[in-house]
Each structure stands twice: as structure tokens, then as C-alpha cells.
Amino acid sequence: MRCGFYQTDITPPLGSVIPGDFGARYNTTILDPLYARAVVYESDGKTVGIVTVDACGIYKDITDRIRERTAQFIPLDPGALMVTATHCHGGGPTLNWGEEVCRDENYLSFLVTRAADAVVGAYQRLRGCTLRYGESELRGFSFIRIYRMKDGSFKTNPGIGNPDIDAPVSQIDPGVRVLAAFDGERPYGALVNFTCHPAIVADTRTSADYIGAMSRRLRELYGEDFTAVFLNGACGNINHVNPFDPSSVRKGIHIALGTALAERVYTAVSASSEVDGVVRYAEKTIPGRLRKPSAAYLLEKKALFDALGDGLEASKPGTPGYIETFFAWQAFGQQRDKRTVLPLYLQMVEVAGVKVFGFPCQIFVEFGDACRENAGGHAMVSAFANDYCGYVPTAECMRPSVYEARLAETSRLVPETGDELVAAMRELM
Numbered sequence: 013m014r015c016g017f018y019q020t021d022i023t024p025p026l027g028s029v030i031p032g033d034f035g036a037r038y039n040t041t042i043l044d045p046l047y048a049r050a051v052v053y054e055s056d057g058k059t060v061g062i063v064t065v066d067a068c069g070i071y072k073d074i075t076d077r078i079r080e081r082t083a084q085f086i087p088l089d090p091g092a093l094m095v096t097a098t099h100c101h102g103g104g105p106t107l108n109w110g111e112e113v114c115r116d117e118n119y120l121s122f123l124v125t126r127a128a129d130a131v132v133g134a135y136q137r138l139r140g141c142t143l144r145y146g147e148s149e150l151r152g153f154s155f156i157r158i159y160r161m162k163d164g165s166f167k168t169n170p171g172i173g174n175p176d177i178d179a180p181v182s183q184i185d186p187g188v189r190v191l192a193a194f195d196g197e198r199p200y201g202a203l204v205n206f207t208c209h210p211a212i213v214a215d216t217r218t219s220a221d222y223i224g225a226m227s228r229r230l231r232e233l234y235g236e237d238f239t240a241v242f243l244n245g246a247c248g249n250i251n252h253v254n255p256f257d258p259s260s261v262r263k264g265i266h267i268a269l270g271t272a273l274a275e276r277v278y279t280a281v282s283a284s285s286e287v288d289g290v291v292r293y294a295e296k297t298i299p300g301r302l303r304k305p306s307a308a309y310l311l312e313k314k315a316l317f318d319a320l321g322d323g324l325e326a327s328k329p330g331t332p333g334y335i336e337t338f339f340a341w342q343a344f345g346q347q348r349d350k351r352t353v354l355p356l357y358l359q360m361v362e363v364a365g366v367k368v369f370g371f372p373c374q375i376f377v378e379f380g381d382a383c384r385e386n387a388g389g390h391a392m393v394s395a396f397a398n399d400y401c402g403y404v405p406t407a408e409c410m411r412p413s414v415y416e417a418r419l420a421e422t423s424r425l426v427p428e429t430g431d432e433l434v435a436a437m438r439e440l441m
Contacts, residue, residue, distance in 0.1 A: 013054070013055045014053070014055070014138040015053050015054070015201070016052050017134050017239035018049075018131075019130055021126070023045045023046045023104075023218060024039065024104035024116075026039055026040065027039065029113055029114065029116065030101070030102060031106060032103075032211065035110070035328070039218045043102065044218075044219050044224045044228075047065075048123070048127040050127075051134055052134040052135045052138060053364075055364075058292065059088055060291045060292070060361050062243075063078070063096070063130055063134075065127055066224070067100065067106045067123070068099055068100065069099060070396075070398075070400060072357060072398060074123070076090075078093070081125065082128045086136075088131070091293055094370045094398065096396055097396040098244055099244050099395070100223060101210060101211040101214040102213040105120075112329055140195075141193040141200075142194045143191060143286070144284035145189075146189075146192070146281055148188045148280040148283070149187060150276045153208065153265075154185075154251070154252060155250065156181060156182050158182070158249050158414055160180075172255050172258050173256075182378060184250055185246065185250070188205070188276040188277060188279075189204075189205040189206075189390070190205070190277050191287075191364075199234055199238065200235075200239075202241070202281065203363075204240050204273075205243045205393070206244070206273055207245030207380065210222055212265055212266040222267075226270040226271070226273045228270075240277070243368065244395055245395065246375045248375050248376045248377070248404060249376045249409070252266075288364050289365045291361075292362050293361045295357070295358065295360075298355075298356050298358065299353040300425050302353060304347065305346055342420040345421070356372055356373070358371065366391065367387050368393075369391065374395055374402065374403045374404065374416070375430060376405055376416075376430065383437050386438050402421065402422040402424060403416040404429050406427075410427045
């Protein structure tokens with residue numbers, strides 16, 4: 013077994029759009045740099061790679077371009093490279109969202125080059141190694157963000173101290189899963205998997221959020237050449253906000269979370285066991301069926317626009333009531349889109365018996381749990397892999413009061429999609 017790591021800086025220039033909100037945010041300062049971090053594994057003449065970028069998400073065309081550029085320099089099959097995003101809300105202009113948030117083609121060309129260079133750099137640094145897999149848990153920083161209210165309704169992020177909260181819907185995934193590469197007794201890099209929305213730094217500062225803080229702390233622990241390639245798990249319904257604890261949203265909580273996560277990674281590595289075996293991959297595209305707005309829903313949104321009258325033009329991001337205007341525009345857009353299916357590209361990479369499931373969606377934690385149970389061994393789940401196709405809630409959470417289920421560009425798949433994705437991953441195994 014040989015393994016190599018490398019990272020490249022992908023920090024956007026000041027003035028760039030930051031995706032992750034209903035309106036445009038333009039970065040005014042660099043809180044911490046963004047990176048593309050890559051790992052390449054080789055065994056018995058076969059090679060696979062994973063590169064993760066500090067971004068809110070990427071589309072499939074960007075994955076294809078990264079793969080194409082990588083193949084110009086090293087012998088790596090396109091399907092053997094997984095390209096993932098951390099989903100940080102302080103990243104560069106890689107996504108389209110609403111009226112104001114648009115991807116920047118100049119930045120994306122830069123990102124493609126730098127991400128591919130990270131993979132090539134990792135390949136060029138392949139060296140004999142021992143792989144060790146370990147697990148630990150981190151609690152107290154991640155929470156289910158959909159709650160059942162006392163009246164039986166569901167609500168996303170119902171507010172700190174809301175007296176009408178009954179209980180969270182579902183449970184978090186506290187697992188910290190680590191595949192570390194050792195040169196002798198010293199680890200020089202690791203694939204790290206944890207599940208929580210990196211939406212803590214969500215203002216006008218460019219930041220990798222808690223992932224950046226974790227990476228810096230791990231370099232303090234293991235040395236400046238240590239590279240942590242981070243995979244964000246099935247975090248569609250998990251974030252850092254605890255409505256029963258105001259301190260969960262205190263200033264600098266991303267540093268506390270990242271530091272605590274690094275310590276749990278250290279614990280997992282210290283208790284890890286050697287793993288060995290082949291490297292391989294599988295890929296498959298399935299049709300994701302699209303929801304469409306009902307006639308009653310469209311008439312409801314038309315009534316909203318009629319009530320706004322001449323004030324419709326003034327209903328812009330940041331103004332009172334705009335979110336409802338936003339979802340009305342989204343409904344009309346989904347009605348105009350005559351497609352009935354969306355291709356969902358799935359990928360599985362296996363390294364020394366550790367399976368990595370790559371989903372192009374913000375899947376809910378329940379589906380990540382199901383995949384690991386099906387794996388029958390060590391497994392990691394990566395949301396935001398290779399494409400960005402929006403949320404995949406459970407059927408139970410497909411309610412108008414649940415943000416992740418409201419019909420929009422980021423939530424348009426039918427309620428059965430999650431189960432279909434899990435079944436397709438089972439076939440890939």
C-alpha cells in the first residue's frame with residue numbers, strides 16, 4: 013500500500029460572492045484560507061483518490077473538469093477520483109442560488125486547476141505506508157435541527173429558548189471516523205469523517221469554518237506536513253445550534269468545535285488498528301424523480317405576488333417577508349422546468365476495507381446510518397460528493413414547515429429519493 017497527501021490554496025479574492033444564504037454576501041476579509049486537500053491510495057497497481065474543497069458545494073461539470081485535468085498528468089481513471097465539498101458557508105462563488113448568488117467562472121477555472129494540482133501533488137508524494145482505522149465520538153457540538161413542536165408540527169431551527177419545542181426529530185451521528193496513513197510510528201495524513209453543517213461562519217468573512225480550525229490543530233499535534241482530508245457526513249438535518257443552550261451559538265464556536273474534533277481525531281488515531289486490502293471504486297447514475305408544485309400551491313404564490321402589487325420589485329434579499337417571495341419565485345421556476353428527472357451520480361471508493369459512500373445531495377442522517385449498517389464493516393459517508401442536488405429529507409419530514417423540504421432548487425426530489433439512494437449504494441457494494 014502506498015499513500016500520498018497534498019493541499020493547495022483556493023482562497024477567492026475579496027469581493028467574491030459567498031454562497032449559503034438567500035441573498036448575496038460579498039467577502040470583505042479572509043478569516044482563514046480555503047484549501048483543496050487530496051489523498052491518493054495505490055495498491056497492487058490500482059489507484060483511487062479523494063479531493064475535498066472548502067466550498068459550499070460544486071456541480072458535476074466542475075468534478076468532470078477536475079478529473080480531466082488530473083488525467084493529463086497522472087494515470088488515474090475519472091471514476092476513481094471522488095471530488096467533495098466541505099459545505100462551508102464562508103467559501104468561494106461555486107453555486108447558483110436565488111436572484112443574487114451566482115457562480116463565478118473565473119474562480120471556478122482557478123478552483124479546477126488548484127484541486128487537480130492537489131491530486132497530482134498527492135500522487136507524486138505516494139510512499140509506502142501502513143493504514144490504520146480508528147473511531148471516536150464527539151458530542152455537545154452537533155444537534156438535530158428539525159424539532160417536533162408541542163402542537164405536533166415540525167420546524168427547522170425553531171429558535172433559542174422557544175417554549176413550544178417538544179423534542180428533536182431523529183438523532184445525530186456523533187461518530188468521528190479516521191483512516192490514517194503511518195510512516196513507521198508517525199501519521200502523516202488522514203481521511204477524517206464527521207457530520208455537522210459548517211454554517212457557523214456565515215457572514216462576509218471567507219472561512220473554512222470548523223474544518224479549518226480542525227486542520228490547524230491537527231498540524232500542531234502531528235507536524236506541519238500533516239494533511240487532513242475532511243468528508244462531511246449526512247448532515248442535511250444536523251447543525252451546531254442547540255435551541256436549549258444559547259452558548260451553542262456563541263462567538264468563536266467554530267474554533268471550539270474544530271479544536272474538539274481534532275482532539276477526537278487524535279483519540280481515534282491513537283486507538284486505531286491496522287487495515288489492509290485492495291483499493292477499488294464503483295459508480296452509478298440513477299434518475300432522481302422531481303417534485304412539481306401543485307395548482308393550489310401556485311395559486312397561493314400568485315396571490316402573494318398580487319398582494320405585493322408594485323411592492324414586488326422592492327421585495328429583495330434582506331427585506332422583511334422576502335423569504336416567502338423567494339419561495340414563490342422558486343415555485344414558478346420549478347413549474348417552468350419541464351424535466352421530470354434529475355441524474356444523481358453516486359460513487360463508492362473502498363480503501364483497505366474502508367468504504368466511502370459519495371452522495372451528491374444533502375442527505376439526512378438516517379440515510380447515512382442505513383448505508384453504514386449495510387456496509388457490514390468500516391464505512392464513511394460523504395455528502396456533497398461530485399455534484400450538488402439539494403436536500404434529501406426523510407418522508408416524515410416532507411412538510412411545508414420544514415425548510416429542507418420546501419420546494420426549491422435545493423429541495424425538489426420526491427420523498428422516496430433517500431431510500432432509492434441507499435438501495436443504489438447497496439448495489440454498488
